[in-house]
Amino acid sequence: MPDACSDVSPLERRVDSLRRAIEKHNYDYYILDQPTATDAEYDAMWRELRELEAAHPELITPDSPTQRVGTTPSSRFNQIEHPVPMLSLSNVFNRGELDAWAARLERILPGAEFTYVTEPKVDGLAVALTYIDGVLQRGATRGDGVTGEDITVNLRTVKNIPLRLRESGGVPLPNAIEVRGEVFMRRADFEALNARIERDGGKTFMNPRNAAAGSLRQLDPNITAQRPLRLTAYGIGYAQGGASFRSHSEVLQLLRSFGFETSPDARANPSVDEAWAQCEAWLERRNGLAFEIDGVVIKVDDLRQQEELGFVSREPRWATAYKFPAIQQTTRINDIIVNVGRTGTLNPLALLEPVNIGGVIVSRATLHNEDEIRRKDIRVGDTVVVQRAGDVIPQVVQVLTERRTGDEREFVMPDHCPVCGSPTHRAEGEAARYCTNSACPAQLKRHVHHFVARGAMDIAGLGEKLADRFVDLGMIRDIGDIYSLDWERIAELEGLGELSASNLRAAVEASKDRPLARLVFGLGIPFVGERSSRLLADRFHSIDNLVAAEVETIDSVPGIGPVQAQGVADFLRTPENVAVIEKLRAAGVRMVDADAGDGPADGPLAGKTVVLTGRLSTMTRAEAENALRRAGANVAGSVSRKTSAVFAGEEAGSKAERAREFGVPVLDEDALHAVLGGEAIPNGKDQRS
Numbered sequence: 001m002p003d004a005c006s007d008v009s010p011l012e013r014r015v016d017s018l019r020r021a022i023e024k025h026n027y028d029y030y031i032l033d034q035p036t037a038t039d040a041e042y043d044a045m046w047r048e049l050r051e052l053e054a055a056h057p058e059l060i061t062p063d064s065p066t067q068r069v070g071t072t073p074s075s076r077f078n079q080i081e082h083p084v085p086m087l088s089l090s091n092v093f094n095r096g097e098l099d100a101w102a103a104r105l106e107r108i109l110p111g112a113e114f115t116y117v118t119e120p121k122v123d124g125l126a127v128a129l130t131y132i133d134g135v136l137q138r139g140a141t142r143g144d145g146v147t148g149e150d151i152t153v154n155l156r157t158v159k160n161i162p163l164r165l166r167e168s169g170g171v172p173l174p175n176a177i178e179v180r181g182e183v184f185m186r187r188a189d190f191e192a193l194n195a196r197i198e199r200d201g202g203k204t205f206m207n208p209r210n211a212a213a214g215s216l217r218q219l220d221p222n223i224t225a226q227r228p229l230r231l232t233a234y235g236i237g238y239a240q241g242g243a244s245f246r247s248h249s250e251v252l253q254l255l256r257s258f259g260f261e262t263s264p265d266a267r268a269n270p271s272v273d274e275a276w277a278q279c280e281a282w283l284e285r286r287n288g289l290a291f292e293i294d295g296v297v298i299k300v301d302d303l304r305q306q307e308e309l310g311f312v313s314r315e316p317r318w319a320t321a322y323k324f325p326a327i328q329q330t331t332r333i334n335d336i337i338v339n340v341g342r343t344g345t346l347n348p349l350a351l352l353e354p355v356n357i358g359g360v361i362v363s364r365a366t367l368h369n370e371d372e373i374r375r376k377d378i379r380v381g382d383t384v385v386v387q388r389a390g391d392v393i394p395q396v397v398q399v400l401t402e403r404r405t406g407d408e409r410e411f412v413m414p415d416h417c418p419v420c421g422s423p424t425h426r427a428e429g430e431a432a433r434y435c436t437n438s439a440c441p442a443q444l445k446r447h448v449h450h451f452v453a454r455g456a457m458d459i460a461g462l463g464e465k466l467a468d469r470f471v472d473l474g475m476i477r478d479i480g481d482i483y484s485l486d487w488e489r490i491a492e493l494e495g496l497g498e499l500s501a502s503n504l505r506a507a508v509e510a511s512k513d514r515p516l517a518r519l520v521f522g523l524g525i526p527f528v529g530e531r532s533s534r535l536l537a538d539r540f541h542s543i544d545n546l547v548a549a550e551v552e553t554i555d556s557v558p559g560i561g562p563v564q565a566q567g568v569a570d571f572l573r574t575p576e577n578v579a580v581i582e583k584l585r586a587a588g589v590r591m592v593d594a595d596a597g598d599g600p601a602d603g604p605l606a607g608k609t610v611v612l613t614g615r616l617s618t619m620t621r622a623e624a625e626n627a628l629r630r631a632g633a634n635v636a637g638s639v640s641r642k643t644s645a646v647f648a649g650e651e652a653g654s655k656a657e658r659a660r661e662f663g664v665p666v667l668d669e670d671a672l673h674a675v676l677g678g679e680a681i682p683n684g685k686d687q688r689s
């Protein structure tokens with residue numbers, strides 16, 4: 001330990017503190033499976049240490065983490081020596097760094113032609129499986145790359161690891177082979193596991209990677225056996241006898257023939273351009289995948305070239321990993337506030353020290369409800385891990401309790417509404433707490449915002465600020481008041497004037513003629529979204545029919561569940577809501593849908609059920625849905641075996657995946673236009689893959 005009084009330069013101190021921080025993180029991550037820093041922080045520390053050591057080689061010590069790979073194996077399992085070291089990968093973070101990596105290869109092997117295989121970097125735990133005469137003998141963790149842990153008994157419980165290699169197509173089995181791959185957990189399995197652990201009062205896992213690592217390193221294999229682990233195989237450590245192979249692509253094929261799951265989307269690319277395009281494509285697909293990936297591995301395909309390129313300090317030159325921008329960062333909770341939602345729910349929200357996550361500055365995260373806050377023990381002043389995945393609202397994943405100073409403050413859900421001061425109430429069996437005042441201005445404002453929004457009555461010009469102002473002025477007391485606003489008074493309001501008032505008035509007038517489904521949606525019935533509103537309008541054709549319908553009748557509408565049905569019935573029997581509907585009717589708002597109903601029975605798509613997913617570039621989702629319905633199709637929200645086709649726009653996610661699993665054709669936007677133009681739905685193979 002450096003003595004603070006001696007002649008230690010600030011540089012040496014920095015190097016020392018980086019090493020300690022990295023060692024601690026290694027221990028927390030690999031041994032305890034309880035990370036105390038995000039991957040991004042860890043990567044940043046590594047980068048800085050590497051750069052400092054490169055600039056000042058005299059500071060390198062044999063015990064620097066840069067001088068070895070991974071971490072000391074835990075003593076809980078028997079240690080085993082890897083016959084061929086398990087290397088780690090260098091990282092690139094952008095196109096420029098990938099180009100620089102490829103340029104180095106070309107310098108080392110001038111004139112060589114390279115094919116680059118890209119495959120997803122699945123976020124799990126690396127393992128090595130030894131098969132002798134086709135039978136699984138041993139399974140080990142990577143450990144520090146040289147020494148790993150013998151976890152054979154646990155790996156034998158992983159369902160998709162072959163205990164015996166399959167002999168297929170006359171491919172001879174090797175006498176001995178070491179297969180390498182990643183053990184991981186799918187997202188859905190991870191969620192279900194965490195739910196189970198939580199129900200049993202246990203400590204949940206922070207992410208699928210930790211869940212996989214924690215499950216594999218159980219001392220009791222019976223516990224591992226109950227964990228939904230899988231292996232994806234991506235390489236061979238060594239092989240004696242059996243078929244020969246000349247490229248990584250052939251290795252993957254061989255592994256498949258032995259019965260291993262490998263990435264179905266590994267691709268051989270003839271140029272760096274194409275390899276980079278794959279990296280970008282994976283980044284786009286990332287959030288829609290069934291499992292978590294943290295990057296893309298790029299490997300030189302030709303094994304002879306691999307050998308010629310060799311490795312530097314335990315990293316092969318022939319492979320690198322494109323690491324995605326982190327979706328998790330650590331930051332501090334400066335305060336916790338409470339918002340009141342449209343249905344009166346009190347939504348706790350963390351105000352964060354602003355932090356850049358994957359290019360977006362995040363300063364708020366949802367905390368869901370009071371149970372969640374208690375379960376995660378979230379306090380004001382805590383340092384937390386925040387995650388932002390795609391369009392999902394940022395969430396607090398975990399509190400880093402070891403960073404507490406003692407000044408943190410526990411949060412208590414208010415027993416009075418922060419907006420109107422009425423008592424709040426939490427019903428038994430419900431997670432949410434509600435403001436009990438149905439006339440609470442916060443609820444009313446949200447309600448108005450919802451009613452005038454684009455998917456509902458679409459009143460252009462009546463933005464949230466203006467709506468709030470009308471509520472504050474007492475001009476809007478319920479949504480019915482929107483149709484009897486005092487236009488002269490509005491024209492005199494500051495910042496508005498005659499022209500704005502008359503434009504707004506025209507927009508309000510125009511909204512009276514919206515289709516029934518929009519009105520149903522705009523009413524803000526609990527649990528009833530745009531699609532359900534459409535189903536209800538199609539089935540009942542008028543508000544009066546809907547009001548008159550029994551719960552059972554509503555429940556019998558395909559696509560409407562019992563909770564929604566009860567919600568609709570309760571809502572439409574509440575006197576305040578009935579009064580609002582009557583007010584809207586008196587104002588001339590359309591209550592019936594003349595052309596609602598099922599699509600024409602003889603349309604070109606009659607009898608077909610289709611699903612839309614992803615972002616379309618030539619029309620909105622609503623326009624596409626309407627056009628499909630006009631052609632007679634039934635537009636469903638989820639994919640089943642009976643689905644006739646899935647139309648996938650940009651960033652299509654799990655629905656397209658599910659369709660592929662079921663063999664349902666996945667069609668692009670051009671095909672959508674063709675089908676709308678009267679062409680038959682093309683059958684069979686996915687034209688996009």
Ligand code: IVH
Binds near residue numbers: 119120126297
């Ligand atoms: S190749 C020398 N391929 O990433 C090649 N690794 O830091 C080393 N990983 O420890 C591994 N998916 O756990 C390779 N398709 C893939 C991978 C992959 C995930 C992990 C593996 C390794 C780490 C590299």
